[in-house]
Amino acid sequence: MYDPTRLAALVAVAEAGSITRAAERLGYTPPALSQQLAKLEREAGTPLLVRHHRGARLTGAGELLVARARRVLDELERARHELARLTGLSGGTLRLGTFQTAGVHLLPPVLSAFRRAHPDVELTVADYEPPAGVAAVAAGEIDLALTHTYEPADPVPVPASVVLEPVLVEELVLVTAPGHALADATSRLPLSELAGQPLISMAPDHPARQGVEAVLARAGATASVLVETPVYALVCALVSAGLGVGVVPEMVARTAVTPVGTRALEGGELRRTISVARRAEGATPAVDAFGALLRGAFARA
Structure with missing residues (x-):
């Protein structure tokens, strides 16, 4: 039996014309969506898409499955709507x-x-x-x-x-300006190597950050700039400009708008x-x- 989530992924690619655009629409990363499509092709036992430099198009088998998938997804949508009425999710x-x-x-x-x-x-x-x-x-x-x-x-x-x-639960990681020596390694960075590093720091009186700041201070990191409001985008922007290094949640580092280098920290005890x-x-x-x-x-x- 085909997974409705994978059927929806195939329909999205058919409508968007590319895996990248379909992933944006569904809230996936392109690699994650590609994995779902690969599983669907294994279930179907035949290629469903042909990738090309401008995106992706359906094979004959893909077109057949998309036509059926739309009917299945429409029925599931109707079922969800009817169940919502029964369970009190039709308003409010x-x-x-x-x-x-x-x-x-x-x-x-x-x-x-x-x-x-x-x-x-x-x-x-x-x-x-x-x-x-x-x-x-x-x-x-x-x-x-x-x-x-x-x-x-x-x-x-x-x-x-x-x-x-x-x-x-996510670890906090080091962020640096691109090309910074501390980010130029795949091993975890000992906190002791932050000694003397200028730190783009959240305000020390911010309750959620006090313990983290204390650990960094014991490691010898010295505050260079205090960001008095808890806005990580600003921390990453100042780091990217070379004003110091920062320690931020991994998700923040991955999605930073400004370019930053990253490195995991030894011990993994700094977490959010x-x-x-x-x-x-x-x-x-x-x-x-x-x-x-x-x-x-x-x-x-």
């Missing part, structure tokens, strides 16, 4: 909170999938720098919040009415955990459905 509002990195790089594909499955639910999204999103959930201002904590750091109290579900905050009781069907989509998306990430 889902209020979401997120911090910047997750909001830009992880949340949009999930929002898109939720909207396709439940088009009648109104979505609102607000920015909450952690841990403000947890407090907003506790106060009933929003239904779900993406938040994060750092290690090492002092634990942040969580209201008894709120449940935190970790969905992604991304969690979903929701109320412990009284979850609505929309909250449950969106939470399930989030878990699936973060597992792929």
